[in-house]
Amino acid sequence: MIELKSSxxxxxxxxxxxxxxxxxxxxxxxxxxxVSTWHLDKIAEEVIxxxxxxxxxxxxxxxxxxxxxxVNEEVVHxxxxxxxxxxxxxxxxxxxxxxxxxxxxxxxxxxxxGKVASEAQRLLEQTQKSLNKAIELVKPxxxxxxxxxxxxxxxxxxxxxxxxxxxxxxxxxxxxEEPCVLNYGPKGKGPILKEGMVLAIExxxxxxxxxxxxxxxxxxxxxxxxxxxxxxxxxxxxTQNGHLILTA
Numbered sequence: 001m002i003e004l005k006s007s008x009x010x011x012x013x014x015x016x017x018x019x020x021x022x023x024x025x026x027x028x029x030x031x032x033x034x035v036s037t038w039h040l041d042k043i044a045e046e047v048i049x050x051x052x053x054x055x056x057x058x059x060x061x062x063x064x065x066x067x068x069x070x071v072n073e074e075v076v077h078x079x080x081x082x083x084x085x086x087x088x089x090x091x092x093x094x095x096x097x098x099x100x101x102x103x104x105x106x107x108x109x110x111x112x113x114g115k116v117a118s119e120a121q122r123l124l125e126q127t128q129k130s131l132n133k134a135i136e137l138v139k140p141x142x143x144x145x146x147x148x149x150x151x152x153x154x155x156x157x158x159x160x161x162x163x164x165x166x167x168x169x170x171x172x173x174x175x176x177e178e179p180c181v182l183n184y185g186p187k188g189k190g191p192i193l194k195e196g197m198v199l200a201i202e203x204x205x206x207x208x209x210x211x212x213x214x215x216x217x218x219x220x221x222x223x224x225x226x227x228x229x230x231x232x233x234x235x236x237x238x239t240q241n242g243h244l245i246l247t248a
Contacts, residue, residue, distance in 0.1 A: 053100040060175060093109070
C-alpha cells in the first residue's frame with residue numbers, strides 16, 4: 001500500500017529535504033579535478049550531522065558511505081573511495097539521503113568535473129530536463145505512468161539509453177517505499193496520485209544503450225557498454241493543488 005503523509009509530516013520531510021539540498025549545493029562547490037570521492041563523502045556527512053540529521057545511506061543494507069558517488073559509466077551506488085580521484089572531463093553523480101525527525105528525504109544530481117565533452121554536457125542537460133518535465137506533471141489525479149512516460153519521451157528524443165533495471169520510489173518513514181517509479185512506460189497506467197504521496201523521481205539515462213550490470217563489490221551499477229550515465233532526483237510531495245519539491 002502507498003503511504004499517505006499528513007501536512008505535518010510533509011513539513012518534517014521538507015526539513016529533511018533542506019538538509020539534502022544543502023549537501024548537494026556543497027558538493028557542487030567541492031567537485032573539481034584532483035578530489036577523491038572519499039573526500040566528498042566526508043564533507044557530506046559533516047554537513048548532514050551539523051544539521052542534526054543522520055545520513056540515510058550509511059549502513060543501509062551494509063552500504064559504507066554517506067553518499068553514493070558514481071563516476072562516468074557508473075550509474076548509481078558508487079562507493080566513495082580514497083583511490084577514486086576525479087579528473088577533468090569526468091562527470092560524477094552524487095546521491096544523498098538525510099534522516100531527520102523520523103523522515104527521510106532523497107535527491108541526486110550529476111556534476112561536471114571541470115570542462116566536459118559536449119556529449120557529456122548534453123547528457124546532463126537532457127537528464128535534468130527529463131526530471132523537471134516529469135515533476136511539472138505531478139498533481140492529484142494523474143497516473144504514475146504519466147511521469148514515467150514523460151521521462152521516456154525526453155530520453156527517446158535525445159537518443160539516450162534508459163536504465164530499466166532500477167527505478168525511483170516512494171520515500172518517507174522508510175528510505176524506500178511503494179511505489180516503484182519507472183523511467184519508461186505508457187501514459188494512463190499505474191496508481192492514481194493522491195494528496196500526501198511522496199515520490200523520489202529519479203531519471204537515470206545513458207549516452208549509450210539501456211543495459212547495466214553490477215560490479216563485484218555488489219553495489220556499483222555500471223553501463224554494460226561503458227557509456228557515460230547521468231542521474232538526477234528530487235523528493236516530491238503531491239499536494240492539494242499540485243506538488244512541492246521537498247529537496248529543492
